[in-house]
Amino acid sequence: MNLVADRLDRIAPSQTITVTAKARALKAAGRDVIGLSSGEPDFDTPQNIKDAAIRAIQNGDTKYTDVAGTPALRAAVAAKFKRDSGIDYKPEEIIIATGGKQVIFNALLATINPGDEAIIPTPCWVSYPDIVSLAEGTPVFVPCGQNAGFKMTGEQLEAAITRKTKWLIINNPSNPTGAAYNAEELKKLTDVLLRHPDVWIFTDDIYEKLAYDGFTPATIVQVEPRLRDRTITMNGCSKGYAMTGWRIGFAGAPLALIKAMDKLQGQSTSNTSSISQAAAVEALNGPQESINGMVEVYKRRRDMVVELLNKAPGLRCHKPEGAFYVFPDMNGCIGKTTKGGRLISADKDFVEALLDEEGVATVHGDAFIFPGHFRISYATSDEALREACARIQRFCEGMR
Structure with missing residues (x-):
């Protein structure tokens, strides 16, 4: 055996x-x-964020929290999405996880059935295909070369969608290329997605704060609010706030999906570190310089x-x-x-x-x-x- x-x-x-x-x-x-x-x-990690964690320890904020995160952090994340992208999420439509990777893992494991397909533009982050495969789904790769700026076109997306397509996974800006979609480029993808009502969208915006030369990365629901009810918008503190070891990822999504992810997380890691959550509140609400x-x-x-x-x-x-x-x-x-x-x-x-x-x-x-x-x-x-x-x-x- x-x-x-x-x-x-x-x-x-x-x-x-x-x-x-x-x-x-x-x-x-x-x-x-x-x-x-x-x-x-x-x-x-910026000093004000470290100071917030120290205060949390001194104040005894060292107990279990709700599986989906503290009310303070879920409210801070909802405010961040509204402030940065104009997306209205209620705090109950927010989940906090142990890093962005756990958000991805929970979302896909909670929704993919055997044989479901997930479209992944390549080059892609190494973990997307493996998480889809672990959930018994099938990764469908769409190669996006350097001559196209490593970005997927609407025509490529349309050609990749089948009756088995469950997810489109998009990373903006991207690991490993640094390529980023602006609103006009994403609109070409959202126009396709509106024609396919059974396809869900996972947008990984973890590098959102790191963009150059005046470029502003867009996000799916910001560009096309009609896709809100089938999109999960993921972000976190690791890259923009230099908080990799604190392990804070978060997402906004329709309530039914958040509840499914909360159920799965409740039987795996349960809540993210209470100290890290207190630090993340300061990261999101505090100075951004x-x-x-x-x-x-x-x-x-x-x-x-x-x-x-x-x-x-x-x-x-x-x-x-x-x-x-x-x-x-x-x-x-x-x-x-x-x-x-x-x-x-x-x-x-x-x-x-x-x-x-x-x-x-x-x-x-x-x-x-x-x-x-x-x-x-x-x-x-x-x-x-x-x-x-x-x-x-x-x-x-x-x-x-």
Whole structure:
């Protein structure tokens, strides 16, 4: 009898976490490694947020809360959605979870039946397909290339929808590309969705605050309020407020879906940390100036990284609108041999050889269902990024 359940055969370990762990192990062994694989801000959590958590501890706010979150945080999230996107959610239409990933997990597990399809534009975050598969659904991939800005068109969405389609999952801005849809671009998708009343929409807006050059990412219900009754709008504190370890994700959705997710969460993790929830109230309701400072730094890093990578032979790097990633095309290196003797047959060969020969940790494009590319996170210091790009240039120049 097998110990491990068959359902685990449908999923793989997170490849971004795997690469990050390997880079840490090499560093611990004494290797000079620059890690560009982790999707985590290098900024500290703002002081006012940390102070709110300390006050919560001192005030004894250390007990269980409602499974779906404290009334204060659910109200703060509802106010955030109204303030930032003009979407009216009642506090009871809000759920708080242990990170954005749990929101996704709960929503899909609570709604997908065997054989249901979820449309996922690619490149996509590594966990979307696996969570759909774990729920016994079928991921349907729609490739969206660099020439189209890594964005899905209305025509592509229309062609992907079948009678089995249950969900469209959209990430705006995107991990791994940083591509972001504005209101006009989303309108082309919402026009299609209005013609298909059985398709639900999951919009992952976790990188919403990180956008550059005056670009404003839009969200589905903001663009088309008639889709409100079949859309879940997900966000969180991890990226915009540098709160990854606090584990706060949240979502607004129709009450019936929130109740289903609450039921599932009640039999898994129950409530999110009461201390983290108190900190999140301050993050959402308190001063927002820290975000502007982070965005300014990220923009400078993005511009530097794109410029330097485009100087490397065999690479072509698109300048993204948001998040803190670039997703260079490395097809110009396919078929070449590195200075260390490694034949580059695919993006995984490129990434592994880059780590082994130059000590730069990135993530191969195939992990994001889009081969021929690799992901770099520029959420690290200017000095580290400059040195990493110099190593990547040297690595590409050494190929024959």
